[in-house]
Amino acid sequence: MPAILNYLIHLLLAAVLLAVFFKAYTSWTPFDEVLLIRQGNMAAALSLGGALIGFSITIGSALVHTADYREFVMWAAGAMVVQMLAYAVTTWLLNMAKDQIEGNNAAFGGLLGAISISIGVINGACIS
Numbered sequence: 001m002p003a004i005l006n007y008l009i010h011l012l013l014a015a016v017l018l019a020v021f022f023k024a025y026t027s028w029t030p031f032d033e034v035l036l037i038r039q040g041n042m043a044a045a046l047s048l049g050g051a052l053i054g055f056s057i058t059i060g061s062a063l064v065h066t067a068d069y070r071e072f073v074m075w076a077a078g079a080m081v082v083q084m085l086a087y088a089v090t091t092w093l094l095n096m097a098k099d100q101i102e103g104n105n106a107a108f109g110g111l112l113g114a115i116s117i118s119i120g121v122i123n124g125a126c127i128s
Contacts, residue, residue: 009069010063010069010072013069013072013073014059014063014076017059017073017076017080018052018055018056018059020080021051021052021055021080021083022052024080024084025048025051025052025055025083025084025087026048028084028087028088029087030097030098031044031098031101031102033045033047033048033101036101036102036104041101041102041104042104042106042109043100043101043103043104043105043106043108043109043110044101044104044109045109046106046109046110046112046113047101047108047109047112047113047116048113049113050110050112050113050114050115050116050117051083051087051112051113051116053113053116053117053120054083054116054117054118054119054120054121054123055079055080055083055116055120056120057117057120057121057123057124058075058076058079058082058083058120058123058124058127059076059079060124061123061124061125061127061128062075062076062079062124062127064128065127065128066127075127079120079123079124079127082119082123083116083119083120083123086115086116086119087112087116090112090115091112094108097112
C-alpha cells in the first residue's frame with residue numbers, strides 16, 4: 001500500500017475515533033460542555049480540552065505502537081474506556097464537578113483537564 005494511503009487511513013481512523021470520544025464524553029458528563037463553552041465558560045473548555053488532549057495522546061501512542069488498523073482501533077477503544085472511567089472516578093471522588101463546571105470555576109476545570117491529560121499520558125505509555 002502506498003505510504004500516502006496508509007497515512008490517510010490512519011488519519012481518518014484517528015479523526016473518527018476522536019469524534020466518537022467527543023460524542024461519548026459529552027454525553028457522559030452531566031452538563032452540556034458545548035453550550036457552556038459557547039457561553040464563555042472557561043471551566044468547561046479546560047475540562048473538555050484536557051479530555052480531548054488526554055485521549056489524543058493515547059491515540060498517538062496507539063498509532064505508533066500497533067501493527068494494523070484493527071489493533072489500533074482496539075487499543076483506542078480501550079483507551080476511551082479508561083479516559084471515561086478516569087472522569088467518573090475523579091468526579092465521584094471530588095463530588096461536585098457539575099456545580100463547579102457550571103459555575104465557571106476555571107481552577108476546577110483546569111484540574112479536571114490536567115487529570116485527563118495525566119491519564120492520557122499514562123494510558124499512552126502503557127500501550128508502548
